[in-house]
Amino acid sequence: MENNTNLASKEYWDAGYEDFKFFSMPKNYPICKMIYKHFEPTDKKDIFEIGCFPGRFVYHFGKLGYEINGIDQTPFLQEMINWFKKENFKTGYFDGGDLLTMNTDKKYDVVFSSGFIEHFDRFEDIIKIHADLTKTGGYVYITAPNFAGSIQKFLHKHLDRESFDKHNLLAMDVKKWEKVLKEENFEIVESGYFGGFDFWISSKNKNVFKKIISKILTHITLRFLPNSRAYSPEILLIAKKK
Numbered sequence: 001m002e003n004n005t006n007l008a009s010k011e012y013w014d015a016g017y018e019d020f021k022f023f024s025m026p027k028n029y030p031i032c033k034m035i036y037k038h039f040e041p042t043d044k045k046d047i048f049e050i051g052c053f054p055g056r057f058v059y060h061f062g063k064l065g066y067e068i069n070g071i072d073q074t075p076f077l078q079e080m081i082n083w084f085k086k087e088n089f090k091t092g093y094f095d096g097g098d099l100l101t102m103n104t105d106k107k108y109d110v111v112f113s114s115g116f117i118e119h120f121d122r123f124e125d126i127i128k129i130h131a132d133l134t135k136t137g138g139y140v141y142i143t144a145p146n147f148a149g150s151i152q153k154f155l156h157k158h159l160d161r162e163s164f165d166k167h168n169l170l171a172m173d174v175k176k177w178e179k180v181l182k183e184e185n186f187e188i189v190e191s192g193y194f195g196g197f198d199f200w201i202s203s204k205n206k207n208v209f210k211k212i213i214s215k216i217l218t219h220i221t222l223r224f225l226p227n228s229r230a231y232s233p234e235i236l237l238i239a240k241k242k
Contacts, residue, residue, distance in 0.1 A: 024059035045109040062089035123171035131184035148172035151231040191237035196223035
């Protein structure tokens with residue numbers, strides 16, 4: 001498992017976080033909408049987020065009363081924990097090490113990751129780690145951006161190449177996720193491509209023309225469009241462990 005190549009370095013993730021301002025994603029964002037659709041308020045359950053910094057989505061589980069746990073190698077992890085505590089969220093165990101060498105027998109009610117598995121060449125192994133950390137009757141919730149759909153692929157390849165090259169497009173296939181989890185004794189609750197049409201970039205384009213086009217596209221959000229693998233921005237899956 002240690003030889004599973006991570007396409008995005010620790011330095012890549014930490015860049016720009018020195019002056020980061022913590023905030024939650026809006027409740028109407030597709031990933032957040034799925035949280036409130038499938039998970040109810042509780043004071044007895046916990047969640048473990050893989051790649052938990054900066055906590056924009058797991059924040060909503062905190063609002064629902066879940067104890068938040070997680071793993072992330074960023075040196076700013078404690079700042080996120082402090083933010084959660086200021087929000088009066090329950091916080092538990094946070095690991096600052098490497099997921100691939102983490103050793104624990106603890107299981108969680110929900111194991112969540114957002115934009116994580118697609119950075120690994122053997123992404124199936126990362127999904128299996130999600131499954132192993134989940135209690136019987138618990139849930140895995142995995143999300144990733146959709147750079148593999150024909151329209152999204154074209155846009156990211158030509159306008160967001162720096163970010164595009166750090167993603168494994170073979171991992172951006174929800175049917176492959178379903179296959180792994182079914183083999184791990186999960187039933188699929190909901191999965192697919194979500195968000196109508198949206199586009200964002202994470203790189204700083206030096207080409208002026210590309211920069212202008214990228215800026216225009218990032219302001220075009222067409223959530224009313226039917227979801228499609230070709231252009232929808234998010235891949236989402238929730239599965240329950242039997």
